[in-house]
Amino acid sequence: MSTDTPAPERVRARSGRRRPWWRGGSSMRRWNLDLLGIALLALGAGLLAGAWLGGFAGTLVLWALLLAAVLFAMLRRGVPRGLMQFRAVDVLYGIVLGGILRGIQGWLAVSFGGSGALPSYPSLEGALPPLWWAEDLLGGAIIAPVIEELFFRGLLLVVIFTLVRRFAGDDRAGIAVGGFVAVVASTALFVAAHYLAGAMSADAAVSLTLVGLVCGLLVVFTGRIWPAILVHIVFNGTGVLLTAAGTLLG
Structure with a gap:
């Protein structure tokens, strides 16, 4: 008697293996409620440790714990199919949407009572702080966006x-509900984490909310994390460069 898998079942199996992460499939089988608990535990522990240590050391510990949660999910539970795929159009998403979000942030700063002048570092004689390139340009404009997007959008949004979706169903309505809840919840956690990590003005809170919503929607609609990462890098990077320019030209 043949032990080969019947042809229809082989077709269904191959089809299931090719399903993108947002449709479920084998790559999402172990993304369960306990993984959400691990992610939230890592976020809480990172915020507490960061507040206790303070400064850049606290930020490094927070980054390390968030990255550890991401690596645990990807290495032990499987990489969501298609999430890490990169396409050339992702660069366009990053430049255009990141630039638009930075422009909106400037408009919001003025609307909330700001002068409209370029931001600047507190310094003497218009000189940049000695480690601005490490803490702000490298850390704030590159490392932070990558880790934050991998955690808040690549882990939290995907698992939520x-x-x-498992509860609401695999039809179009269930997927829509899953996307809405995931984008809103991950954005709320993203903004709350920044608020708890340090003082934040009202216009900054609105700007971060918009960044979270745009990045979340990009991940849901494209199925990829890179558009969100690049939007975040452009948003943070332009902020750092404008601050450096304001310091040198002020």
């Missing part, structure tokens, strides 16, 4: 979406 997956859990809600």
Whole structure:
């Protein structure tokens, strides 16, 4: 008697293996409620440790714990199919949407009572702080966006979406509900984490909310994390460069 898998079942199996992460499939089988708990535990522990240590050391510990949660999810639970795929159009998403978000942030700063002048570092004789390139340009404009997007959108959003979709169903309505809940919840956690990590003005809170929503929607609609990472890098990077320019030209 043949032990080969019947042809229809082989077709269904191959089809299941090719399903993108937002449709479920084998790559999402182990993304369960306990993984959400691990992610939230890492976020809470990172915020507490960061507040206790303070300064750049606290930020490094927070980054390390968030990255550890991401690596645990990807290495032990599987990489969501298609999430890490990169396409050339992702660069366009980053430049255009990141630039638009930075422009909106400037408009919001003026609307909330700002002078409209370029931001600047507190310094003597218009000189940049000695480690601005390490803490702000490298850390704030590159490392932070990558880690934050991998955690808040690549881990939290994906696992929340997956859990809600399983409950709501695999049809179009269930996927829509999952996307809505995941984008809103991950954005709320993203903004709350920044608020708890340090003082934040009202216009900064609105700007961060917009960044979270745009990046979340990009991940949901494209199925990829790179558009969100590049938007965040452009948003943070332009902020650092404008601050450096304001310091040198002020």
